[in-house]
Amino acid sequence: MHEPTQAQPALPELLNDGLARVATARTTDELRALEREFLGKGGVIATLLAAVPSLPAEQRRAAGQGANELKSKLAEALAARERELQEQHLSAELAGASFDPTLPATPPRTGSLHPLTQVTRELEAIFTSMGYAILDGPEVERAYYNFEALNIPADHPAREMHDTFWCDRAGSLVLRTHTSPVQVRAMERLKPPFRAIVPGKVFRQETTDASHEHTFHQMEGLVVGEGITVGHLIGTLKTFLREVFRRDLEVRLRPGYFPFVEPGFELDARCPFCTKGCSVCKQSTWIELCPCGMVHPNVLRAGGIDPERWTGFAFGLGLSRLTMLRYRIDDVRHLLGGDLRFLEQF
Ligand code: FA5
Numbered sequence: 001m002h003e004p005t006q007a008q009p010a011l012p013e014l015l016n017d018g019l020a021r022v023a024t025a026r027t028t029d030e031l032r033a034l035e036r037e038f039l040g041k042g043g044v045i046a047t048l049l050a051a052v053p054s055l056p057a058e059q060r061r062a063a064g065q066g067a068n069e070l071k072s073k074l075a076e077a078l079a080a081r082e083r084e085l086q087e088q089h090l091s092a093e094l095a096g097a098s099f100d101p102t103l104p105a106t107p108p109r110t111g112s113l114h115p116l117t118q119v120t121r122e123l124e125a126i127f128t129s130m131g132y133a134i135l136d137g138p139e140v141e142r143a144y145y146n147f148e149a150l151n152i153p154a155d156h157p158a159r160e161m162h163d164t165f166w167c168d169r170a171g172s173l174v175l176r177t178h179t180s181p182v183q184v185r186a187m188e189r190l191k192p193p194f195r196a197i198v199p200g201k202v203f204r205q206e207t208t209d210a211s212h213e214h215t216f217h218q219m220e221g222l223v224v225g226e227g228i229t230v231g232h233l234i235g236t237l238k239t240f241l242r243e244v245f246r247r248d249l250e251v252r253l254r255p256g257y258f259p260f261v262e263p264g265f266e267l268d269a270r271c272p273f274c275t276k277g278c279s280v281c282k283q284s285t286w287i288e289l290c291p292c293g294m295v296h297p298n299v300l301r302a303g304g305i306d307p308e309r310w311t312g313f314a315f316g317l318g319l320s321r322l323t324m325l326r327y328r329i330d331d332v333r334h335l336l337g338g339d340l341r342f343l344e345q346f
Pocket of ligand 1: 177178179180204206211212213214216217218220258261264288289290291292293314315316317318319320321332
């Protein structure tokens with residue numbers, strides 16, 4: 001140990017003094033003051049270290065080491081006392097306040113996926129497992145893709161089937177009334193053979209009721225290849241229904257008219273909820289599920305595909321209706337109504 005200088009007491013004394021004062025400090029402010037006094041710039045330790053070079057050579061090493069030891073012991077003591085004070089503070093708060101740490105916490109509000117999203121994802125999984133690509137298309141669509149390219153010219157009465165929201169006076173832009181416009185967009189982009197589905201939002205300017213919304217969801221399906229027949233269409237839709245309802249459902253095709261398919265059908269399935277008739281199937285035991293048909297040669301031509309070589313089928317599933325069936329929702333307007341009491345049930 002080095003000899004004390006005149007100005008400074010011996011290191012052991014400094015240490016004892018420092019430790020005693022740290023141990024009896026009652027607030028973190030007092031601790032900060034002690035920290036400054038001992039460890040701060042121009043503090044006790046800094047002064048000791050500054051004096052080292054002026055000591056006789058043989059004392060310097062011991063003096064430096066001693067000052068550094070003092071520094072680390074005091075720093076340790078300061079940190080320990082600070083933790084102690086914090087714990088005391090917390091215990092005092094817990095004891096004094098009306099705070100009961102044993103009460104169960106308020107459960108956090110977690111969100112959940114919208115039923116439409118859940119059904120869409122399920123269908124996407126089924127169709128991608130059958131080799132389908134998932135495509136998207138614009139909701140503000142060119143009238144050309146929504147109508148003309150689908151074999152519905154401007155003066156065609158079939159335009160009346162869709163109550164359209166027009167977006168411009170020239171009549172060239174619409175809010176798409178179905179997902180079918182993506183059929184021709186897909187043909188323009190993909191080389192046959194291909195299979196694709198297009199889930200998406202569509203819009204119709206119609207009076208709403210329990211089964212009609214102005215904004216709802218559809219999922220288009222399109223397969224183009226060589227030798228594609230109605231048999232492939234029925235097989236595909238039956239497979240998909242088996243996956244969705246987890247059993248084989250009897251299906252039937254009725255003729256249906258859509259200018260972009262020939263022949264066109266309405267596919268009905270036996271009601272998955274009853275055998276004798278119920279409110280879901282309106283006592284008929286059949287549920288109208290999916291308009292579909294063989295792609296019209298004019299549509300293939302509009303998509304740049306030779307109808308002499310390639311054929312295809314298409315279907316337009318009412319995704320909103322399927323979601324209603326799946327969860328037994330009795331009014332389509334619940335789906336996009338944004339009412340949390342409804343959404344929280346999923
Ligand atoms: C179409 O939209 C055709 N694009 C479907 C199609 C595609 C046919 C490919 C052939 C080939 P439709 O207008 O029938 O067809 O509508 C299809 C489905 O959308 C209906 O079966 C129904 O489930 C649903 N749908 C129609 N209007 C509404 C509405 N206002 N609210 C909720 N769902 C509706």
